[in-house]
């Protein structure tokens with residue numbers, strides 16, 4: 199059985215996110231329905247070795263001309279160098295404007311392949327086939343594509359919506375548990391943004407609760423993917439280009455992206471772990487500023503920590519400096535006219551955008567949290 203969630207709004211062509219089991223094997227018929235001249239797979243080396251042949255065989259069985267280019271697994275592949283390598287391969291393969299890119303992998307592959315598709319001959323179609331939980335619940339939906347630079351996260355990119363998203367729950371069976379938890383962080387984030395009951399269900403360890411999802415239980419994962427995609431689809435449909443409400447999806451990311459950049463986008467912290475920590479920081483900062491009850495910040499932290507995710511700076515083996523983090527946060531894409539923008543909380547399930555954040559207060563907060571710097 200599959201669940202289909204429509205994504206649509208002003209200014210972009212609507213598409214469907216299909217969630218179910220065995221979808222990798224059906225990729226061929228799903229992609230063939232879009233009638234491309236070719237369907238070229240972009241993947242990473244790890245995913246290609248596990249799932250590449252299944253998807254390639256499915257595309258060929260549907261009569262599609264295909265091929266595959268791979269990049270090394272990991273965040274470092276969201277780079278100018280790998281973008282150039284992928285684009286060069288698409289050119290060398292003779293793809294045309296009606297060719298289609300199949301992004302097979304996690305958020306790294308989705309963001310990189312999506313940007314390559316946005317740039318190739320000024321934009322060709324792509325289909326997201328997300329194989330991490332994070333990519334199924336978040337990065338494959340909504341059309342944000344990007345690479346990183348040493349100056350910051352996702353600073354070079356484009357909005358380019360996929361034509362379809364195929365989220366195969368069975369693909370998650372091979373995912374290392376750290377990556378399951380990492381994706382779970384973005385699931386928890388969706389609850390924190392606008393669905394307190396969902397957030398509580400995610401932490402519920404009873405047989406009808408969702409907590410088993412953080413340990414890889416496929417039924418709980420499927421429900422979590424469906425609800426997450428519904429939440430994200432609704433917000434993206436209202437505000438594709440992040441002129442307003444979409445910024446809420448960035449809860450935890452101003453802190454989180456700063457931490458990732460300070461760690462050179464290395465293995466010390468995955469994106470999801472950074473988001474988990476960033477969400478608890480956003481809630482604690484909100485409580486510190488009197489915007490949200492301390493009990494709500496504790497509720498958010500308890501739910502995140504119960505899933506085995508980091509919630510405090512000392513959980514990360516790195517000496518962060520408050521000023522360095524502030525400088526990173528000031529370079530965030532949401533910052534306007536030199537003012538920090540943060541997504542802050544009134545309660546679990548109720549967050550808002552503050553475009554005029556007091557940098558001195560954030561600096562003092564970071565030092566309270568354990569970052570280095572004179573008070």
Ligand SMILES: NC(=O)c1ccc[n+]([C@@H]2O[C@H](COP(=O)([O-])OP(=O)(O)OC[C@H]3O[C@@H](n4cnc5c(N)ncnc54)[C@H](O)[C@@H]3O)[C@@H](O)[C@H]2O)c1
Nearest residue numbers: 244271272304305306329330332336337342369372373469
């Ligand atoms: N565009 C967006 O809206 C958006 C949203 C959230 C995150 N992101 C981006 O997504 C990236 C993180 O994505 P991610 O967490 O998926 O990381 P990732 O793509 O690096 O995947 C994590 C690891 O899991 C491996 N892997 C993937 N699928 C597997 C499978 N089925 N079995 C075994 N191993 C598998 C990968 O090879 C990799 O080593 C970050 O760059 C983040 O900025 C983008």
Ligand SMILES: O=C(O)C(=O)C[C@@H](O)[C@H](O)[C@H](O)COP(=O)(O)O
Nearest residue numbers: 336340342351352444447448451531
């Ligand atoms: O889709 C969005 O909008 C998000 O903010 C989702 C985030 O989880 C994701 O990490 C996104 O890539 C961050 O966007 P950015 O604009 O802060 O780079």
Ligand SMILES: [Zn+2]
Nearest residue numbers: 384451469473
């Ligand atoms: Zn994210």
